[in-house]
Amino acid sequence: MKSIWSKSVKLEKREELADDLRVQNVVIGAGIAGILIAYLLQEKGQEVIVLEAREVASGQTKNTTAKITSQHGLIYHDMINTCGIERAKGYARANETAIQLYREIITKEGIDCQFEQLPSFLYSTKEVETKRLKQEAHAARMLGIKATYKEGEEITELPFEVAGAVRFDDQAQFHPLMFICELAKKLTIYEHTKVIEVDDYMVITDRHVIVADNIIFATHYPFPILPGYYFLRQHQSRSYALALEGEGVPKRLKGMYFSIDKDGLSFRHTKGELIIGGSTHRTGKYGAKKITEHGIDKTGFSHLEQKVKNCYKKADIIAKWAAQDCMPHDKIPFIGKFSMRMEHWYVATGFQKWGMTSAMVSAMIISDCITGKENSYAKVFSPQRFLLKAxxxxxxxxxxxxxxxxxxxxxxxxxxxxxxxxxxxxxxxxxxxxxxxxxxxxxxxxxxxxxxxxxxxxxx
Ligand SMILES: Cc1cc2nc3c(=O)[nH]c(=O)nc-3n(C[C@H](O)[C@H](O)[C@H](O)COP(=O)(O)OP(=O)(O)OC[C@H]3O[C@@H](n4cnc5c(N)ncnc54)[C@H](O)[C@@H]3O)c2cc1C
Incomplete structure (x- = not known):
């Protein structure tokens, strides 16, 4: 089940690591996080290599929906209340800066990756939710985001009626693999080079040992059980996506859409197709099968397909895929020092299905930290934080x-x-x-x- 991205782009193959090495920085994992961290480190004059167990972007990144946005669900109103206005401001600004940095890198490197600036909408079909949407628009504006509340009648391109929505301006979407393909060409990456163990300054692969000043875990979910205790600090959640075309299916939308409703749908277009996402559930939690008017209703693809067919009766499903992401308890990614005990280990995880901007924020923070530059967002995302209330x-x-x-x-x-x-x-x-x-x-x-x-x- 290949995503629309994997179907349309083939990345260049890379050699396996063939020798022991001594380098300044090792990034483990070549997903969007590993690639961006390595790129910014290199741009700041650092020597860096990337080790990838499989192939570049072969993890969750190949199955994303690739919206580049600071609109991460209904978060800002709650974040102000549970984490305080300063942390919420830092979170919003870091993600808005990440969008801007994508624009700059794409322009500077001349990357053709279907990058498109669009507004992002957070919507609900339920009248009762409009109060929370209005609160969210207000909270986002307080944090410096260009946010407005839209009445349901103003949202006309979805295949059902909407009760209300929050619009964020100047957001974006792209083709993630076209972007990574170009950036990866600038980096030293070893594929099929799996890290088995990391011991202090030593990175041990299935065949070789690398000694590095700094080691960055960009493996999606950090694999060491200790230190860090990440297995106690997040779980994984799975979502599904379908690409559609055919009669009645819009080829272009004026925005990207994400629902706050239980079992709601997300929408974006690509070059000619419509992507719809949904059917979210905790990984490994497949509820009892239910008999519905459409037959047996399972979580995952069949459930999403039924919902999509209700919206676009004559649609052809041309691709379907699924992915999962790490969901931290306080709803803020873990970006920075891996643990107090390991000063030279760094981590980027807990992106809660918003990994495009979170990966860029990781690259900004980790590259600054390694090059000795103060980063004003580092405290917000610090893995050493403890936000009990959230x-x-x-x-x-x-x-x-x-x-x-x-x-x-x-x-x-x-x-x-x-x-x-x-x-x-x-x-x-x-x-x-x-x-x-x-x-x-x-x-x-x-x-x-x-x-x-x-x-x-x-x-x-
Ligand atoms: C359905 C879905 C839709 C999404 N849509 C969006 C969206 O629209 N916008 C958005 O911002 N985010 C979105 N996300 C989130 C985003 O896709 C992820 O957060 C992001 O792709 C994670 O990137 P990563 O680099 O952390 O992980 P990965 O892409 O999984 O990369 C980790 C890499 O590490 C490698 N690795 C693991 N262990 C080792 C080892 N021991 N040695 C060497 N290499 C190793 C893996 O092989 C892998 O290639 C979505 C998520 C889901 C589930």
Missing amino acids: GIKDFMLDVGESVWGLTKGVFAPKEKCCGHMGCALVWNEDEDTWDCPCHGSRYTAEGEIVDGPAQEDKIR
């Missing part, structure tokens, strides 16, 4: 999920268990994989690793 509910839910998964893994010997921490796995019928509800690792039916944090092809 994260306690999700923390308790995640602990409960992990305790349940681990207990099942230990006391039910027939269960398939994850190689990461031993939690019981769940069969995902839509994608034919074994998925972990605790931390989100996924395996093929044969036990080959698909998504981390687990690193080995090992189901117990």
